[in-house]
Amino acid sequence: MRTRLLTLVASLLLAVTACSSGSITGQGSRSDTRRDTTSTGTPQQQQAFGYGARPTGVDYQPDVVVVGGGAAAVRGATDDGLTWTIDAHAPNAGRLRVGSVLLMTSIVAGRVVALTDGAGTRRVTIAPVQLNEVLRNGRIDLHRAIDPATARFQLVPGLQIGPSTPTKDDLPSSFRAQAVTATKPLPPPSISPSFTIGEWKVGLSYSTKKIGATVEHNSTDGLKAAVDMSFKTKNLSIDGAYGVSNGRTTSSGFRINGITGFELGFSVGVGVKKDLGSKKVALLPSGRLSVTLPPGPETAYLPITFALKYKISLSFALGGANATLNGLGEYGLAGPIGIAPSGDVLAPKVSVVRSLTDSLAGLSLAPSGAVFAVNIKGSVGVGPSLFNAGPNAGVTVAVGVTYGSALGAPLTLCKSVFLNVDISGGASVEFDSSLVGVLQKVLPNTKLEFGLETKKRVVDLSSVTPKIPICGA
Template sequence: MPQPARRTVAALARRAAAALVVVLVAGCAAGGSRRARDWSRPTDAASAVAARSYGYGPVRNGSVTYQPDVVLIDGGPGVIRSASADGVVWTLAGDAPGVADLAVGKVMYATSRAVGRVADLRQTGGDVAVTLAPVGLTDVFRDAHFVDDREIGDAEAFLQEVPELPAASGVPADPKRTLKGATVPIGYRLGSDGQLPPAKTARTATVTVGDWEVQPYRGGGVLGLKVGRKQNDNLKFFADFSLKYRSLRVRSDVRVAGGKVDSNSTFALEGIESVAMDIAAGAANGSADNRKIRVEVPIEIPLPIPGEPLVYVTSWKFVASTAISGKNSTVKAGGEWRLDGPIGVIDGVLKGPSLSVKRSIIDSITGLSVGASGAVFAAETKVQFGIGIPAAFAGPYAKVVFSVGITNGSALGAPLARCIGATLDGKVGGGFGVSASSEALDALQKLLPKKIKFKLEGEKLKPFYHRDQTLPPVYLCGA
């Protein structure tokens, strides 16, 4: 394969990983007087179901100290009438203790998924609709100590769809076209009248984002994400990214003192044994069909813990890109790599696993190519223990990012050399603040009644593996 083609796909792989990373971060108001209804014991089945979507209510047992402007709402998920499909507007029972104390500028804490600074209040019959802006962990807690060692891989599986999460954007795949102003929304929008649906008891679900179908899944020791193009399209694409584990655990020791997170805190994933990636792409019209898309997957796996002020949430992002030059060309490959070691922050230091090859991706590259063909897929899996709204969650988190790029040389050059190439990059990330993409925050700013000043805390990110290989190792293939 000519050197420029190989460098183009390698550059796409690096840019995909970078784009994915960017697409990435004493006393309270005690509540009003008690009404006739007792909100303190929401034990009915409806409240149990609501807890899967909304989380549990705040704790008042002295284990945490809230900031002075935090208003606690008693009753937990049982007081939530509904939430908007973007997770920004929450409608509460008007007579729930604490609701009368809400005011614009205060921080509302109704449940772990309904926490934010009040941007707007609106009476709707006997209920109150509250519009929430993002908050950080230390906007809510002045003093707290979050310690846990929990297995999450085999927990009961729930899937929570956030239908109007600012989920996807497409950018032109042709580098000759300008990228300025080229990012356009696909499929989802903020601010409609839709509602957040209840969490489903399921291990997989499929959602459509523009011309793409996305399917997160979990079960049998695997946590993964499948991405494909819709049927009857000139461009075909499929990717399957999976983390395989024996006992997936989260270990956390996070202390907040005086409104600051201890820099020596710990939040790490343990038990992931391997990562696998399979990619296939084909185009009927060659370069005219190429696409590039960046998606924040609008499906999460929530794991609320009774008695805990925070909730575990697993989420995904991905970047998919094709670089196919010839008509009716295809490229396909798959690989798997062993991982050994924790992922996340331990005693304030970001740790990544060691990596070794279990199933070689470069040995698997096949396809029919009139011209050089390539594809890139980068995926992020993040586990967070936090509070907030879906578009901007706050709290300790750990994540792993893998980017794979593959190239298959033109069949026309086969008499001299059939060049194939593969690039693999692995990164780990972690932090203790708000984890939200700039796209999500921009969309939130447009939705909220007035512009909210908000500062993202710095994210720690560390490469732990990189390899770029081309075969055969001859001059014609760029060696």
């Protein structure tokens, strides 16, 4: 089905004046061509900021300003990834105006909403743009293996929000979020980051064998939890397709190949004399795993970034004081995941490798339950921090378990497990609805609008043990 998602559209007070004045007239195709700066910068700079854009040979939109110098001309960024300090002497830096579209690298790319000058530098605040606001005519046809050695995780602490209640798309409930902002520089990319979101400790990892997330909680409210969710991988690769003609998107598709399974392990409980009742939480790590790619025929000669984002949602309903619940299960996933250029949903075939139902164990005076959900979304395109503009696709795996009470165990011990898999994708800049509040503060002149994405539930499985009426079979 087609669902709405939030996208960003720059609604600038000065944009109309700037464009109508004739001061922004396709500088991207008339740039300084004395040297090619797409590969300028050290490998570390290119991992952090992306490869430089080509000044010629690309059919850019008229208001695009290609600033030369590549990653080497970047002097720094704020911790929200939206304000960049660049070398004022970089080719075409002086042509930037509020309302123009800056294209410097695959990451330093967006519509200029604020601009100030310093000693030899220009400080530019950008709002994310759609890919067809950068590219007027062209086609991306990307087929690329993803090498873990080239991937880095970029945290964006200035857009980190605190623990929140999951949305109805994550777990059924209302949704509110508290912004947690800071004013520090953007930290350098890392390989396997770990950080805290409120009282939750989150670890993210990526290797040749898995894309993983771990969550731990041990606080005064009595909840003790250790959760490990991972997508198993083998020869991970991506296919990205995007076509634009006269500024109109004509086709889009994105798929992830090489995800071979999903594994879940958990151990949760409540402390002495604590009755947790129910607890729901959504954890949105403010960052992305990324691989920067240089311009070439398969990227429409744009510098682009492959980005992968995570979201974790959890729900616990433990049966009274001192209750515990633990389990370990594994599912096989065979086939590509994503959205084909035709719009068809690409869904994997699912098999049970290790039965979670058989492994469920615990102790409580009343029935206990939990839901564990993780979403990963991949994309290829251009844009800052959390806002990659281009074809994208994601997969959400949600596993729910229930476990009977110890009081009922002499008669029968009921156990049940459900598995849902959702596939989503589109071509717009997308971001989680929980970021709306903090973005409105960072980009007050940016209008939030709804775009469209395809979303479909492709797996809905359940199992009950034993299969008798009292257990709901």
